[in-house]
Amino acid sequence: xxxxxxxxxxxxxxxxxxxxxxxxxxxxxxxxxxxxxxxxxxxxxxxxxxxxxxxxxxxxxxxxxxxxxxxxxxxxxxxxxxxxxxxxxxxxxxxxxxxxxxxxxxxxxxxxxxxxxxxxxxxxxxxxxxxxxxxxxxxxxxxxxxxxxxxxxxxxxxxxxxxxxxxxxxxxxxxxxxxxxxxxxxxxxxxxxxxxxxxxxxxxxxxxxxxxxxxxxxxxx
Ligand SMILES: [Zn+2]
Numbered sequence: 001x002x003x004x005x006x007x008x009x010x011x012x013x014x015x016x017x018x019x020x021x022x023x024x025x026x027x028x029x030x031x032x033x034x035x036x037x038x039x040x041x042x043x044x045x046x047x048x049x050x051x052x053x054x055x056x057x058x059x060x061x062x063x064x065x066x067x068x069x070x071x072x073x074x075x076x077x078x079x080x081x082x083x084x085x086x087x088x089x090x091x092x093x094x095x096x097x098x099x100x101x102x103x104x105x106x107x108x109x110x111x112x113x114x115x116x117x118x119x120x121x122x123x124x125x126x127x128x129x130x131x132x133x134x135x136x137x138x139x140x141x142x143x144x145x146x147x148x149x150x151x152x153x154x155x156x157x158x159x160x161x162x163x164x165x166x167x168x169x170x171x172x173x174x175x176x177x178x179x180x181x182x183x184x185x186x187x188x189x190x191x192x193x194x195x196x197x198x199x200x201x202x203x204x205x206x207x208x209x210x211x212x213x214x215x216x217x218x219x220x221x
């Protein structure tokens with residue numbers, strides 16, 4: 001009944017960005033490459049035995065490289081998926097061990113969720129530290145300060161695909177067309193359902209035709 005409300009509701013730019021974008025990118029990453037036409041696809045909550053392989057097939061078709069923020073517990077369960085992600089040139093990110101409600105844990109427990117996942121991921125890509133993306137984007141201040149102190153970058157996003165919102169794929173595609181992502185933007189998606197696949201099947205060819213390349217998030221120089 002209120003069409004304008006529905007449109008606003010689909011706005012992909014997270015409200016928190018108004019604050020976060022003032023922080024140095026080496027602390028909280030909200031924006032990627034500043035040169036060229038580049039989009040940064042990121043996928044949270046995998047690996048998933050059913051959805052991740054088809055997504056990797058689609059990315060390969062378009063020569064798209066992405067960043068996968070893995071749940072440690074799931075990465076341990078499906079190591080062959082993680083090996084494939086690395087082998088095909090994508091980058092691993094840390095999305096905690098068990099995807100807990102982060103603000104209900106104390107700092108030591110939060111740190112253990114992150115460190116345990118880093119140790120597991122290191123076995124796949126040889127890197128001691130990975131960009132960290134907090135579950136549901138929850139950013140308790142002590143944890144942010146702890147990450148800054150340890151030099152662990154927090155990877156936020158600038159563009160939310162809303163693929164977890166239980167809206168049909170058509171609505172997500174319509175939103176992506178109405179609000180086109182700009183160069184350097186970090187797109188939040190999930191590979192624990194088929195929705196991001198449906199969204200990308202429609203949008204990857206369109207974005208590629210618009211001159212965009214798809215690159216993973218690189219560690220700070
Ligand atoms: Zn998540």
